[in-house]
Amino acid sequence: MIEEEFDAIVVGAGMSGNAAAYTMASQGLTVLQLERGEYPGSKNVQGAIMYADMLEQIIPDFRDDAPLERHLVEQRFWVMDDTSHTGMQYRSDDFNEAKPNRYTIIRAQFDKWFSRKVRQAGATVLCETTVTELVRNASGKVIGVRTDRAGGPIYADVVVLAEGVNGLLGTRAGLRKMPKPESVALAVKEMHFLPDEVIEQRFGLQGDEGCVIEAAGTISRSMAGLAFLYTNKESISLGIGCLVSDFAQTMESPYVLLDNFKNHASIRPLIAGSEVKEYSAHLIPEGGYKAIPQLFGDGWVAVGDAAQLNNAIHREGSNLAMTSGRIAGEAIIEIKGRNQPMIRRNLALYKTMLDKSFVVKDLMKYKDMPALIHTNSRNFFMTYPQLMSQAAQNFMRVDGTPKIEKEKATTAAFIKARSRWGLISDVVRLALAWR
Amino acid sequence: MTMAVTKLRVEEKLYQNRYLVDPGRPHIKVRPHERPSANLLALTHICPAKCYELNDKGQVETTSDGCMECGTCRVLCETSGEIVWNYPRGGFGVLFKFG
Numbered sequence: 145m146i147e148e149e150f151d152a153i154v155v156g157a158g159m160s161g162n163a164a165a166y167t168m169a170s171q172g173l174t175v176l177q178l179e180r181g182e183y184p185g186s187k188n189v190q191g192a193i194m195y196a197d198m199l200e201q202i203i204p205d206f207r208d209d210a211p212l213e214r215h216l217v218e219q220r221f222w223v224m225d226d227t228s229h230t231g232m233q234y235r236s237d238d239f240n241e242a243k244p245n246r247y248t249i250i251r252a253q254f255d256k257w258f259s260r261k262v263r264q265a266g267a268t269v270l271c272e273t274t275v276t277e278l279v280r281n282a283s284g285k286v287i288g289v290r291t292d293r294a295g296g297p298i299y300a301d302v303v304v305l306a307e308g309v310n311g312l313l314g315t316r317a318g319l320r321k322m323p324k325p326e327s328v329a330l331a332v333k334e335m336h337f338l339p340d341e342v343i344e345q346r347f348g349l350q351g352d353e354g355c356v357i358e359a360a361g362t363i364s365r366s367m368a369g370l371a372f373l374y375t376n377k378e379s380i381s382l383g384i385g386c387l388v389s390d391f392a393q394t395m396e397s398p399y400v401l402l403d404n405f406k407n408h409a410s411i412r413p414l415i416a417g418s419e420v421k422e423y424s425a426h427l428i429p430e431g432g433y434k435a436i437p438q439l440f441g442d443g444w445v446a447v448g449d450a451a452q453l454n455n456a457i458h459r460e461g462s463n464l465a466m467t468s469g470r471i472a473g474e475a476i477i478e479i480k481g482r483n484q485p486m487i488r489r490n491l492a493l494y495k496t497m498l499d500k501s502f503v504v505k506d507l508m509k510y511k512d513m514p515a516l517i518h519t520n521s522r523n524f525f526m527t528y529p530q531l532m533s534q535a536a537q538n539f540m541r542v543d544g545t546p547k548i549e550k551e552k553a554t555t556a557a558f559i560k561a562r563s564r565w566g567l568i569s570d571v572v573r574l575a576l577a578w579r
Numbered sequence: 580m581t582m583a584v585t586k587l588r589v590e591e592k593l594y595q596n597r598y599l600v601d602p603g604r605p606h607i608k609v610r611p612h613e614r615p616s617a618n619l620l621a622l623t624h625i626c627p628a629k630c631y632e633l634n635d636k637g638q639v640e641t642t643s644d645g646c647m648e649c650g651t652c653r654v655l656c657e658t659s660g661e662i663v664w665n666y667p668r669g670g671f672g673v674l675f676k677f678g
Contacts, residue, residue, distance in 0.1 A: 180666055180670075181670070182674050185675070186673075186674040186675055187672075187673070187675065188675065192678075250678065252676055252678040273669045322653065325655055330625070330651045388655065391621070391625040392617070392618055392621040392625060393621075396624070396625070397625060399592060399629075400585065403588065420595055422595050422677050423596060424647055425627035425628065425647040425651075427654070
């Protein structure tokens with residue numbers, strides 16, 4: 145089908161694959177990008193929040209024509225129990241700036257746009273093409289791919305594995321292990337459509353302003369998990385995710401958790417009357433720094449979710465994906481510029497560059513958080529949310545009980561649930577892991 | 580909640596989605612077994628598309644038409660060989676309208 149040999153083959157047309165393909169093609173490399181979906185984005189799922197800074201570094205004038213939903217001016221963090229939420233929220237008019245910092249996006253639309261840019265930059269993009277196998281030479285260097293289309297292998301100097309969290313190629317080829325159940329979360333999501341003015345009224349928004357709610361607590365039934373609600377222009381993305389290991393242990397059904405979240409008294413009025421148009425599910429890498437696999441080898445590099453590059457604490461993924469794709473592309477351009485072969489020793493440049501970026505620095509900062517949250521999920525996602533709700537209600541309800549007795553009752557409840565030592569140790573361990 | 584009710588709930592959700600099913604080529608297969616492992620059994624509850632179900636003999640079977648290709652079952656049961664998971668052929672499987 146394709147006779148020529150390419151400088152690079154990019155497997156996957158998500159955030160990292162598009163960033164890599166765009167970066168390389170715009171610098172004149174011959175790039176073939178292969179996507180198994182009918183169109184770029186048709187297999188991709190995200191919340192989704194897009195971070196402008198990282199896209200600006202790839203496509204500076206993206207705001208001119210990218211399909212952006214709302215720029216975020218408000219973020220709410222909720223700790224929920226079954227009937228309440230205790231919240232912290234931050235809203236600032238400073239976020240109404242000429243070049244806003246964060247936008248909600250709808251991935252299928254955004255990815256089509258990004259892919260158009262990749263084509264315009266000169267890459268060949270082939271959809272409906274599943275890569276079935278990496279092709280190696282006698283010494284084991286990856287030299288191309290086989291696909292499920294007619295014809296023989298397609299060759300390239302280097303293959304960029306941007307195949308996502310559920311990437312088969314890298315695991316099958318033994319380049320990395322399957323993610324562990326405790327290193328990935330399963331998230332389910334629904335798209336709820338409402339007229340834009342209804343969304344603006346319910347969330348107190350004007351024009352393209354947007355709001356985000358992120359919530360943890362008893363909604364995840366003691367599993368380590370997080371629920372979210374993002375406002376798009378004329379829809380609300382809403383979902384919940386928990387660690388796969390916790391799902392396997394509790395045998396909770398994700399769609400039941402999702403329906404419970406939707407029916408929670410704090411959420412129900414926000415989505416009332418909406419029309420649901422899609423239900424999706426996706427894995428999210430949660431293992432952090434310690435779960436990052438080998439990122440490069442002879443003739444290949446891995447980027448984005450395929451390389452587990454996701455900051456679960458800040459719920460950032462697409463920006464790490466875009467940045468790793470861009471950096472991989474830049475490293476490959478640099479090596480090609482020196483007329484050096486795409487072998488392991490040279491492709492180590494990608495990791496060196498990535499280590500210097502926020503991607504690895506941020507993941508390093510929180511390297512101990514995944515283990516802490518996983519081993520203490522019951523305390524963080526069940527006990528403390530309940531205690532917090534009781535404390536808040538105790539503080540607000542006026543019932544003739546003297547305030548001093550109310551305070552004592554709240555303190556006693558915390559000690560009873562976690563013990564003095566338990567409380568201290570939770571705080572210390574959290575502080576150490578955050579540091 | 581009974582299994583029948585949860586199944587209905589999932590089917591209502593999946594009904595919103597767009598799929599291009601590749602007839603006669605299921606992309607997931609369950610290895611024949613006498614008794615399912617804990618992880619395989621868990622899939623009958625935690626698969627978000629409810630692709631896994633118990634048959635009368637207490638064995639786990641799969642129908643992958645509603646699969647959203649998340650990979651949860653791969654993470655839990657591929658390494659042990661209990662399931663075989665391949666991507667659908669190019670263009671087939673779930674096609675997210677919004678994602």
